[in-house]
Amino acid sequence: MIPRRLNISFVLGLLLLAFGHSVAASEGQRCAIDDVGKELCIVAPAQRVIALSPGATELMFAAGAGHKVVAVVSYSDYPPAALELPSVGSHTRVDMEALMALQPDLVVTWVTGNPPAQIELLQELGIPNFAIEPRTFDGVSNVIERLSTLTGTEAAGFAEAERFRLGIAALTERYRDVDPIPVFYQVWEKPLMTVNNEHLIGKVLKLCGAKNVFGGMSRLIPRISAEVVLQANPYAILTGSVDGQTNQELEDWKDYSGLTAVEKDNLLFVPASLISRPTPRLLEATQIICEKLEAARARL
Amino acid sequence: MTRSLLGLGALALASMALALALGSVNVAPADLWQVIQGEGSTLHRTLLLDLRLPRTLAAFGTGGLLAVAGALMQVLLRNPLADPYVLGLSGGGAVGALLAMLAGMGTLIISGSAFGGAMLATVLVFGLAHGTGSWTPSRLLLTGVVVAAGWGAVITLMLAITPSYKLPGMLYWLMGDVSYARSPWPAVVVLVVSVVLIMPLARNLNVLARGPMQAAALGVAVRPLEWTIYVVASLLTATAVTTAGSIGFVGLIVPHMLRLILGNDQRIILPASALAGGTLLVLADTLARTMIAPEQLPVGVITALLGVPTFLYLLHRSR
Numbered sequence: 001m002i003p004r005r006l007n008i009s010f011v012l013g014l015l016l017l018a019f020g021h022s023v024a025a026s027e028g029q030r031c032a033i034d035d036v037g038k039e040l041c042i043v044a045p046a047q048r049v050i051a052l053s054p055g056a057t058e059l060m061f062a063a064g065a066g067h068k069v070v071a072v073v074s075y076s077d078y079p080p081a082a083l084e085l086p087s088v089g090s091h092t093r094v095d096m097e098a099l100m101a102l103q104p105d106l107v108v109t110w111v112t113g114n115p116p117a118q119i120e121l122l123q124e125l126g127i128p129n130f131a132i133e134p135r136t137f138d139g140v141s142n143v144i145e146r147l148s149t150l151t152g153t154e155a156a157g158f159a160e161a162e163r164f165r166l167g168i169a170a171l172t173e174r175y176r177d178v179d180p181i182p183v184f185y186q187v188w189e190k191p192l193m194t195v196n197n198e199h200l201i202g203k204v205l206k207l208c209g210a211k212n213v214f215g216g217m218s219r220l221i222p223r224i225s226a227e228v229v230l231q232a233n234p235y236a237i238l239t240g241s242v243d244g245q246t247n248q249e250l251e252d253w254k255d256y257s258g259l260t261a262v263e264k265d266n267l268l269f270v271p272a273s274l275i276s277r278p279t280p281r282l283l284e285a286t287q288i289i290c291e292k293l294e295a296a297r298a299r300l
Numbered sequence: 301m302t303r304s305l306l307g308l309g310a311l312a313l314a315s316m317a318l319a320l321a322l323g324s325v326n327v328a329p330a331d332l333w334q335v336i337q338g339e340g341s342t343l344h345r346t347l348l349l350d351l352r353l354p355r356t357l358a359a360f361g362t363g364g365l366l367a368v369a370g371a372l373m374q375v376l377l378r379n380p381l382a383d384p385y386v387l388g389l390s391g392g393g394a395v396g397a398l399l400a401m402l403a404g405m406g407t408l409i410i411s412g413s414a415f416g417g418a419m420l421a422t423v424l425v426f427g428l429a430h431g432t433g434s435w436t437p438s439r440l441l442l443t444g445v446v447v448a449a450g451w452g453a454v455i456t457l458m459l460a461i462t463p464s465y466k467l468p469g470m471l472y473w474l475m476g477d478v479s480y481a482r483s484p485w486p487a488v489v490v491l492v493v494s495v496v497l498i499m500p501l502a503r504n505l506n507v508l509a510r511g512p513m514q515a516a517a518l519g520v521a522v523r524p525l526e527w528t529i530y531v532v533a534s535l536l537t538a539t540a541v542t543t544a545g546s547i548g549f550v551g552l553i554v555p556h557m558l559r560l561i562l563g564n565d566q567r568i569i570l571p572a573s574a575l576a577g578g579t580l581l582v583l584a585d586t587l588a589r590t591m592i593a594p595e596q597l598p599v600g601v602i603t604a605l606l607g608v609p610t611f612l613y614l615l616h617r618s619r
Contacts, residue, residue, distance in 0.1 A: 074595065087595075088594050089594040090596070093477075093479065093596040094596075095589070095593055096479075097323045097324045097325045097347055097351055097352070098324045098325060098594040100343065100347060100351065101343065112465040112466070113468075115472070116406065116469075117479070117480045120407060121482075124350075193464075220463060221463065221464050223460075
């Protein structure tokens with residue numbers, strides 16, 4: 001008896017769903033495909049959004065929907081307005097209770113950053129969720145467009161996306177014909193880590209006319225030895241630093257006076273906050289890196 | 301003696317009530333009562349029934365499983381330092397889970413893989429310890445510890461070659477975390493069924509604890525009993541590891557604590573371990589998710605912070 005009743009309610013539910021669906025469609029729902037290929041359709045523009053990564057928060061503000069963000073996760077420090085927002089924990093451990101209590105109508109998740117179990121729980125609880133993780137320049141601009149579509153802030157979002165796209169296009173044009181110089185990008189000192197060409201930072205290097213000496217490695221963020229760096233003999237070594245000026249992390253390379261990068265004083269820094277997230281600030285980072293590499297090229 | 305069990309049972313219920321009532325979001329007692337009566341707002345129902353209840357049950361089940369497995373291992377190996385993980389079960393489970401995470405699998409496959417790894421570890425240690433020579437608890441212990449070291453090396457290797465974005469998930473799994481438990485039922489059902497099934501053996505376990513010679517002299521079939529304990533303890537541990545990763549400390553400390561208070565009678569210790577282990581983990585998990593909310597702490601940190609002073613106090617007092 002019970003299963004049959006369940007079946008009937010299930011069918012009724014499906015009918016309701018289908019009916020509701022057609023009504024919504026006629027009112028024009030907002031649909032977007034996220035970065036894991038899942039389509040999300042919502043009936044009305046999202047009004048209460050929770051961003052589960054610092055990058056997602058930045059992109060929401062870039063999409064002109066910063067005022068719709070009701071909560072963020074720790075380290076969401078940009079734009080400054082994000083610092084005022086309540087937190088629902090960290091991106092690796094979300095406080096699901098705090099999240100549910102804020103009754104979000106959209107949660108922007110991070111494909112590889114959030115625990116899969118918690119994303120599944122969101123799905124089960126029926127919270128619309130949208131997973132993002134831009135890995136290209138185009139990815140950054142169109143994720144801004146997609147987020148603005150879901151929040152109904154297309155005017156601002158598409159304009160910002162276009163600004164980013166044009167900025168990158170201008171830099172691409174400007175550095176198209178420069179002589180590529182071999183460059184090593186140091187992600188971390190101990191253990192020594194770098195990026196390959198698939199990484200967004202790798203793409204920035206390429207755009208600026210640098211040849212990433214470890215670009216061909218198979219892993220996105222390979223761990224390497226100092227030996228292979230010495231063997232590759234980069235003409236410049238680049239790393240992110242908190243203030244963009246000084247960094248102890250490149251000091252050790254000065255022991256190797258035979259390195260061209262050391263000999264020519266080409267140990268370069270870029271503000272870590274600009275380069276660490278796939279957001280519109282990447283344009284600024286790209287500009288800085290291109291200029292520094294241009295100066296480095298002149299010193300050779 | 302049944303009075304102490306009833307007391308522990310009441311404590312367990314109280315801890316679960318506390319876990320349901322407390323969270324990073326304040327739910328007023330009146331609203332709690334409404335949800336209990338099957339009413340209340342959608343939000344309160346979600347908080348209590350979809351988030352807190354399954355998590356509390358999972359914590360209780362996992363804590364109980366670990367404590368009972370620990371009590372059994374300590375009898376089997378006649379070694380006070382034995383815990384559910386001493387024979388490398390958590391290592392095998394971790395390797396299984398981490399492999400699945402490395403391959404980008406879903407949570408269900410990660411759980412299955414963890415269980416498979418733990419069972420593989422069990423069979424491996426069983427087979428190696430059995431070997432050709434005679435079987436002794438010290439041989440089992442040594443085999444287990446060495447195999448565990450092997451798993452440890454494999455885990456370190458995997459962490460070293462894993463893409464950095466996958467590391468947080470893996471580290472949290474290794475630390476143990478009840479928030480990853482998707483369903484509490486395997487842990488709770490395995491706990492209840494195994495305690496009920498093992499209770500008739502408790503009297504024989506008491507004899508075995510005094511040594512295999514005495515046990516044999518008193519008519520206990522030592523070998524089959526030892527293998528039964530080994531298999532049951534392994535199954536309990538594998539289920540716990542599958543539910544919430546490798547949560548340390550509970551399995552080692554809870555049985556000892558209870559022995560200090562209740563004496564070493566397995567008829568009492570086994571059910572008491574289930575209740576006290578569950579209670580400890582429920583309390584620890586409640587603190588872990590509320591102490592610095594919305595930030596969430598790994599539950600293993602809290603079990604140790606709660607358990608260490610309690611245990612030291614009991615040990616000190618018992619002299």
